Amino acid sequence: MESLSFYENQFIKADALISEGNSADAKELLEDILSQYPDFGKAHNHLGWIYYNKLSDYEKGVYHYKLAMKFDSKYPAPYLNYTYLLIDLGRYAEAKEHINFTLANLENADNSTYNSELGRMAEYEGEFAAAYAYYKEATKNALNPNFIDNMNANMKRVKDKMSIFEKLKLKFK
Known part of the structure; x- marks a missing residue:
């Protein structure tokens, strides 16, 4: 069995392949990594991303995201990716x-x-x-100007959807 360091380097290559749009080769590389190190959380996250975003296999995406969170509980990416997947599936209570x-x-x-x-x-x-309140809260600690602009646009959009009574409540908060 080759060293973990070798597979960490393979993971970096898989990450670069995904960035280049070569998900097929990245998937093969990630599966190879996991065959040797089934508890490699970051590899599970990236494989989950491929299943979810490229193959629309949501069940396998969920499976790999959960393993990623289990095996690398401090790695933030699978937590957010899993959130996106749950919302896209309309599983709001779980999300x-x-x-x-x-x-x-x-x-x-x-x-x-x-x-x-x-x-x-x-x-x-x-x-x-x-x-509106969530979008406003999202801007409080945000540093990225594009993100802040998006949140401001989101607040404007939902404000336009509100009833007159909801809009009045905003003025008195």
Whole structure:
């Protein structure tokens, strides 16, 4: 069996292949890594991403994201990727529970992004005042000007969807 260091380098190659749009070769490389090191959390995350985003195999995406979180519990990427997958599948209750768990337990969780996703779910559910509040919260610790611009656009969009009474409530908060 080759050393973990070799497979960490293989992982870096797989990551580069994904960045280059070569998901097929990246998938093969990740599967090879996992055949030798089945507890390599980052490889599970990337494989989950390929299954979810490139192959639309959501069940395998969920499977690999859960393994990634289990085996590398401090690696933030699978927590966020799993959130996106749950929301895209319309599994909002699970997504909210997962976000709450992540924000409470993951030391380096991106609070702004998770609030943005809570806003997205609230907007999908027609809870425009809640969506507005989440988007506003998302801007508080954000540093990326494009992200802040997107949150401001989201707040404007949901405000336009609100009833007159919801808009009045915003003015008095």
